[in-house]
Amino acid sequence: MSLITYLTRIHFADRVLEDALPEEIARHRIRRPLVVADRSAEGGDGLERVFDALPAPEPPAMVFCDPDLPRDAEIAQAKSVLAKAECDGLIGFGGLRALDLARLLGGTTRPVVTIPTRTGSIGLGPLGRDMAETAAQRPALPAAILCDATLTLDTPPAATAATGMDALVHCLESFLSTAFNPPADGIALDGLRRAALHLEAAVQNGQDMAARRELLAAALNAGLASEKGYGGIEAAAHGLEASAKARHGVLHGALLSEVLSFNAPAVSDRFDLIRTTLGLPERADLGAHLAVLAERIGLPLRLSEVGITARALPRAARRAAADCANRTNPRHATASDYEKMMRAVL
Amino acid sequence: MSDSLAVFHGHFGRVCLYSMDRKMVPHGHREGHLIFHVQGPAAEMVVNGTARPLSAGQAVAVSPWQAHYYNPLNHTEPTLALVLYIRPAWFLEAARRASASLCFGRNGIEVTDHLARLVFGTAQAMLDNDRQDLLIEDRLCDLTQFAFDQSWQWTPRGAEFTGPDLPRRDFRVRKALKYLQARVGEAIELDKVAREVGLSRPHFYKLFRAQVGLTPNLYLNALRMERAIDMLASSQDAVADIGFDLGFSSQASFSRFFISNGVVPPSAYRRTVHVA
Numbered sequence: 001m002s003l004i005t006y007l008t009r010i011h012f013a014d015r016v017l018e019d020a021l022p023e024e025i026a027r028h029r030i031r032r033p034l035v036v037a038d039r040s041a042e043g044g045d046g047l048e049r050v051f052d053a054l055p056a057p058e059p060p061a062m063v064f065c066d067p068d069l070p071r072d073a074e075i076a077q078a079k080s081v082l083a084k085a086e087c088d089g090l091i092g093f094g095g096l097r098a099l100d101l102a103r104l105l106g107g108t109t110r111p112v113v114t115i116p117t118r119t120g121s122i123g124l125g126p127l128g129r130d131m132a133e134t135a136a137q138r139p140a141l142p143a144a145i146l147c148d149a150t151l152t153l154d155t156p157p158a159a160t161a162a163t164g165m166d167a168l169v170h171c172l173e174s175f176l177s178t179a180f181n182p183p184a185d186g187i188a189l190d191g192l193r194r195a196a197l198h199l200e201a202a203v204q205n206g207q208d209m210a211a212r213r214e215l216l217a218a219a220l221n222a223g224l225a226s227e228k229g230y231g232g233i234e235a236a237a238h239g240l241e242a243s244a245k246a247r248h249g250v251l252h253g254a255l256l257s258e259v260l261s262f263n264a265p266a267v268s269d270r271f272d273l274i275r276t277t278l279g280l281p282e283r284a285d286l287g288a289h290l291a292v293l294a295e296r297i298g299l300p301l302r303l304s305e306v307g308i309t310a311r312a313l314p315r316a317a318r319r320a321a322a323d324c325a326n327r328t329n330p331r332h333a334t335a336s337d338y339e340k341m342m343r344a345v346l
Numbered sequence: 347m348s349d350s351l352a353v354f355h356g357h358f359g360r361v362c363l364y365s366m367d368r369k370m371v372p373h374g375h376r377e378g379h380l381i382f383h384v385q386g387p388a389a390e391m392v393v394n395g396t397a398r399p400l401s402a403g404q405a406v407a408v409s410p411w412q413a414h415y416y417n418p419l420n421h422t423e424p425t426l427a428l429v430l431y432i433r434p435a436w437f438l439e440a441a442r443r444a445s446a447s448l449c450f451g452r453n454g455i456e457v458t459d460h461l462a463r464l465v466f467g468t469a470q471a472m473l474d475n476d477r478q479d480l481l482i483e484d485r486l487c488d489l490t491q492f493a494f495d496q497s498w499q500w501t502p503r504g505a506e507f508t509g510p511d512l513p514r515r516d517f518r519v520r521k522a523l524k525y526l527q528a529r530v531g532e533a534i535e536l537d538k539v540a541r542e543v544g545l546s547r548p549h550f551y552k553l554f555r556a557q558v559g560l561t562p563n564l565y566l567n568a569l570r571m572e573r574a575i576d577m578l579a580s581s582q583d584a585v586a587d588i589g590f591d592l593g594f595s596s597q598a599s600f601s602r603f604f605i606s607n608g609v610v611p612p613s614a615y616r617r618t619v620h621v622a
Contacts (some may be wrong), residue, residue, distance in 0.1 A: 178498040229495075266500030323462045327492060333457070334498035 006224055007124065012147040014213070017115065021053040023092075024144040028111040030089030032061065034082050036102040036163055037063045038094035038117075046151045050093055061085035065097045071130050078105055089113070092142075094122040095163065096248065100131040106140035114142045117151045119219035120163035120249055125170070125226025128248060129238045147220055149213040152220060153206060160250030161203045161297040164215050168195035168290075169252045170222035173231035175274070176267050177328035184225040191221025193277050196293065203297040229328030232259040232320075236338055239320030246306045251296025254301050257287030258341040266331040303346050313342045348424065350610040352472040353619040355579055358550050359433040360383045363472050364609045367424035370415040371606045373522055375562040377431035377450035379408035379491050382465045387420035393453045400427065405457050405465075407450040411559040416609070430608075432490050433521050451498035458496075464489045471486050479601040485553065486514045503573045522550070526562070530569045535561050538597060571607050574600075578616045583613045 004010040011020040014108060025033065041047045042064055052060055056171070061077045081087075082105055088109045092102025095118035103123060104117065106112035114123030123142045126132065132137075154161070166304055171191035174184060195218035203212035237251045238313060264271065271286050293302055308316075317339035320326060351363040359377050367388070381391055381400055386403035393414040398406045400416075409416045434448040457465070468485045523541045526534065539562065540550035554562050558603060570592050577588045589600025589612075604612045 178495060265502070318459070321458065327495040330500055332496060334458070334502045335455075 001195065003112075004147065004220075008142055010147060010220065012217070014150050014209070015148060017049055017146055017151065019149045019200075020144070020146050021113070022048065022055055024113050024146070025055060025089070028089060028113075028143050030055075030105040030111060030113075032085060032087045033089045033091050033113075034061045034063060034085060034087035034102075034105070035091045035093060036065065036078065036098050036105065037092075038098045039066050040270075041094050041117065044091065044154065046154065047093065049151075050091065050115065060091075061087055063101070065094070065101055067097065069259050071133070071143075075101070075104065085283035089142075092123060093117065095159075096128045097131070099123040100127045100139065103127070103139035104131060104143075108138070108140065110140070111143040111153065112140045113144045113146065115146045115148070115151065116216070116219065117161065117254045118155060118163040119152070119215050120166040122147060122219050124223030126230070127239060129323075132324070133305045141164065145223075147216050147218075149209065149216045152212050152320060153209075154218055157203050157206065158298065160215075161299055162200075162247045164199040164202060164218075164249075164290070165252045165294060165299060166193060166213065166249035167219040168192060168199060168223045169233050169249075169256070170226060171195060171218060172274070172290075173234055173325070174225040174228045175330075176263065176270055177228045177231055179328055181228050182214065182224075184228045187221045188225035188228070189226070189273065191218040191225065192274065193219040194221070195279055197289070200293065200296055203291065209274075219282050224234040226310045230265065230325035231329040232249050232326065232331075232333055232338070232341075234325040235320045235323040235333075236268055236316075236339070236342060238325065239307060239318070239338065240312070240342070241300040242319055243312050243316065244303075244306055244308050246308075250306065251298060251303065253291060254303050254305075254345045255341070256294065257285075257291045258344050260287035260290075260293065262333065262337065263329065263331045263343055270330075301345070303342065309346065310343070310346060313339050313346070317342060347611075348357075348605065348609045350614045350618045351426075353615060354472065354482060355619060355621045356408055356483055356486075357433070358430075358436050358490075360431040361482070361551045362429045362609070363426070363469055364429055365424040365426050366416055366609055367418050367421065368605065368609070369417050370609065371527075372415045373564055373567055373571070373607050374411045374413045375381070375394060375431065376410050377433055378410055378437060378450070379406075379412075379414070379489070380430040380432065380455070380490065381406045382428040382430075384426040384437065384465065384469050386488055387418075387423050387426040389416065389418045389420070389425045389427075390419055391415070391453075396453070398453050400425070402455050402462075404454040405493065407453055407455050407493055409449045413560050420447075424467075428465055430484070430486060431489065437490055437494075448494070450494060455493045455496055458492075460499070461489070461492055464492070466503075467545070470505070507604075514556060516553055518545055518550075519554055522554060522562070523558070523565075525568055526569060530566075530573050533593055534566060536566075539587070567603070567607055570603070574604060574612065575608070575615070576611055579619045579621050585616070588612070593597075 090102040092114040093098040116122040143313040175188035198211040200212035318335045320334040392405040586597040594600035
């Protein structure tokens with residue numbers, strides 16, 4: 001088992017949950033944790049494992065994230081459970097939404113342990129779109145992160161594809177972002193390589209443990225490198241998802257190629273490094289290569305395939321330009337730039 | 347006459363809301379500088395000899411020690427501007443880029459919708475006397491971070507990028523800087539400073555200018571302004587006395603100096619300053 005102590009305490013190993021959770025609960029003196037989990041985890045084996053690993057014999061206070069519930073109502077409800085049960089720490093279990101909610105509730109006062117079961121987030125970096133919009137306070141930096149790839153085995157292929165592509169794009173865009181942070185560059189590049197090499201295997205065979213482990217490692221790298229910020233793919237996806245009801249990550253495949261060509265004049269030298277890392281020929285079209293991967297794992301290459309219409313683009317483009325990820329895109333991109341890119345892949 | 351509507355001091359440095367109609371003299375300072383147009387006619391900032399537009403869509407970013415001045419284009423109506431002086435040390439904590447502190451990638455900043463909202467929000471909060479706006483530091487952090495990030499983004503008009511000028515300073519220049527810093531307010535003869543550090547006057551001027559970014563005179567003016575602002579904000583001393591302490595022979599000459607280097611008269615500055 002590995003303990004990685006960059007930014008915070010990160011445990012990374014198969015079945016590390018059972019060893020590390022009691023240890024971290026004791027270390028941070030959490031007596032009454034609130035477990036925040038995705039609704040889809042309810043009754044599942046993973047959540048049972050969390051309960052069994054907790055030191056207290058009685059079941060902990062629980063909040064389930066419901067994708068159909070309005071964000072503000074969900075946060076308000078979770079806050080009231082937190083107060084009523086007098087919880088002194090949080091455990092986020094699941095995907096982006098559950099981890100974000102746990103980090104928001106933790107704030108600066110309560111320790112948060114995140115246990116990712118998807119690869120879109122491990123609990124580091126910026127909040128997802130809907131949580132970021134309502135967040136009045138800074139989210140907590142988790143006191144500990146437990147990366148246990150056995151918890152990702154149940155992820156269905158479509159979710160594996162979307163959240164795996166999300167981890168890949170996070171690494172790609174952090175590497176290309178304007179900020180100067182050499183260690184984060186190295187971490188991002190390594191994560192990109194792992195994701196590009198193993199994403200397809202994880203989608204095709206959900207029980208491929210090695211591929212699952214590599215994908216979770218890519219997500220960890222993405223989280224560590226997210227300090228640098230993201231870029232235009234993430235910004236455009238956020239802009240479109242506000243109205244399109246697509247799972248985050250699904251639209252990346254369609255947006256990849258167009259955003260990379262837009263950015264090419266600014267960072268073409270960095271593309272060479274990526275080609276070398278991925279073992280591509282010198283003049284290979286990076287965007288096209290990644291789009292092929294996206295297609296093979298079943299992601300749409302056209303926005304209209306998920307029901308996005310031309311009418312929705314101007315507003316989505318304005319949202320993309322205002323998105324925080326756009327601030328570190330290597331090339332300055334305005335709303336009309338985004339609209340052009342979106343139109344090209346409609 | 348340019349006027350000051352509100353000034354805030356804090357960990358971030360200073361933020362000022364100025365109504366400006368006077369051309370300034372070239373000057374520089376150790377803070378990073380952001381100038382946003384709020385209302386009124388367009389104007390320009392001349393940075394290192396190049397005019398940069400200051401208008402509804404265009405803001406100007408000036409790195410520490412870059413020589414610059416404000417130049418109104420319309421002389422009948424003042425321009426309302428939000429002017430930030432950002433302490434590099436404060437920004438370093440918030441910044442993502444570790445190169446020389448607070449060097450902007452270029453001087454021209456496009457005011458996006460989001461930036462415009464931040465600018466107006468900040469200006470409004472500064473003018474609202476009833477409300478102690480506790481979020482001002484957050485707003486300024488956002489404004490600075492946005493402008494800073496953008497200044498490093500590539501654009502097709504690449505020639506407007508200035509890039510960071512990494513400091514490489516000669517020991518004689520370092521010595522001169524120390525000498526000047528230790529004697530703010532004294533009558534300093536720059537010929538004497540040149541001799542003190544072992545250079546001829548023309549060589550001293552050239553080397554100083556090349557390495558610091560400003561001439562010794564302008565550098566000395568910047569030190570005087572820093573001291574003046576500090577005393578206006580933190581002491582009860584009369585304006586005239588502050589002027590005398592800084593080596594000015596009369597309040598009028600101190601006021602003239604303060605206006606041409608810092609937009610508004612010292613009394614107006616003191617009247618509107620809030621120290622956090």
